[in-house]
Amino acid sequence: xxxxETALAQxxxxxxxxxxxxxxLQTENGELVEKIEKLKTDLEEAKKGNNSKDQRxxxxxxxxxxxxxxxxxxxxxxTALE
Numbered sequence: 001x002x003x004x005e006t007a008l009a010q011x012x013x014x015x016x017x018x019x020x021x022x023x024x025l026q027t028e029n030g031e032l033v034e035k036i037e038k039l040k041t042d043l044e045e046a047k048k049g050n051n052s053k054d055q056r057x058x059x060x061x062x063x064x065x066x067x068x069x070x071x072x073x074x075x076x077x078x079t080a081l082e
Contacts, residue, residue: 001009
């Protein structure tokens, strides 16, 4: 086997390895893209859950203030009756 044939065989072997590595990386990239999309979906769902909880907290704060105002009004009336 001549030097050029040996070099050609080595080049073919290297190219085969590169193609295999590229294929493996493309597969891994596809899996990572799927994971990223799932994480984005999970994040959006978590944000929606947090927004809903934040709205509920605000509603509870408003309710508490209304109840407090009602109790203070009742206390003023009771004080006036004494």
